Amino acid sequence: MMKFSLCIAALLFTALGTAAPSCAEGLAWLGGDTVRVAAHRMDLTPLPEPSNHPLLGYLARPEAPGRYPAVVVLHGCGGFGPGNVAVADALKSYGYVALALDSLGQHDACLRSGDGGLAEAFDAYAALDWLVRQNFVDPNRIALLGFSMGGFATLASVETGLGAIEKTEPRRFRSAIAFYGGCSRYGTGVMTVPTLILIGAKDDWVPVSWCRDMMARRNGKGAPVTLIVYPGARHAFNSPGPARQYLGHHLAYDPQATADAWRRVRNFLQTTLGENHSSGSAAGSR
Secondary structure: OOOOOHHHHHHOOOOOOOOOOOOOOOOHHHHHHEEEEEOOOEEOOOOOEEOOOOEEEEEEOOOOOOEEEEEEEEOOOOOOOHHHHHHHHHHHHOOOEEEEEEOOOOOOHHHOOOOHHHHHHHHHHHHHHHHHOOOOEEEEEEEEEEEOHHHHHHHHHHEOOOOOOHHHOOOOOOEEEEEOOOOOOOOOOOEOOOEEEEEEOOOOOOOHHHHHHHHHHHOOOOOOEEEEEEOOOOEOOOOOOOOEEEOOEEEOOOHHHHHHHHHHHHHHHHHHHOOOOOEOOOOOOO
16 A cells, blocks of 8 residues: 655645555545445446445544534546545645545546546535534535546536536535646536636646636636646646656646645635634534
């Protein structure tokens, strides 16, 4: 099993997931940090529908008592891996409850047909429902953060328009962050909550032109959307390791883009969720 020190955890915003034990039965390698979020995770084929497997996740939370703002973390098409654990632990170190979902189990959506992004979006709302019932979470302050396929799922979770997922759900996220998530070429681009999109100018898996077109199409409507484009950066720019190719796409780590993205994420969460210390109130979810 791969192990990661906290000093590099902030760098490990994983795009595709790394080689790590993961199973639908229990994520046993995570021990007591595994939680059962819902009885069924969504399946991919051909459209999202409940599978025969539970939705599991890795939970990281501050130790002091109280209610804290929370972040749901969505992985890329390669599935859940140690990098997602590192992301959750990094968020915990800054005062947030973090729930990193395993939406695929042993499956690899990069190599499988079916809409993994939409499946993850439905799983994200199941995670939201689980979090608002926990006595250590402030139910009014929960954000969604996703990478690659999970970034697409993040945007799909908060976009308005025909077939929008958010309008069918009783609860809402407070804000959303998408790392190189593939802006929809056909959606409205109108978001219901403040949204931050981080993408590389040289991404050849999810072209930045899709996001620029989306920004033009939305024309300032809806909640604020901030698009940050990193010149020279490619897909998975915040995943450490040598430059490589996967399924014909270029993946490359960019430390400068990573450092800036992490700074922006921290500032964005603090702005949209408020102070990240515990809250004494138990206000209901909106």
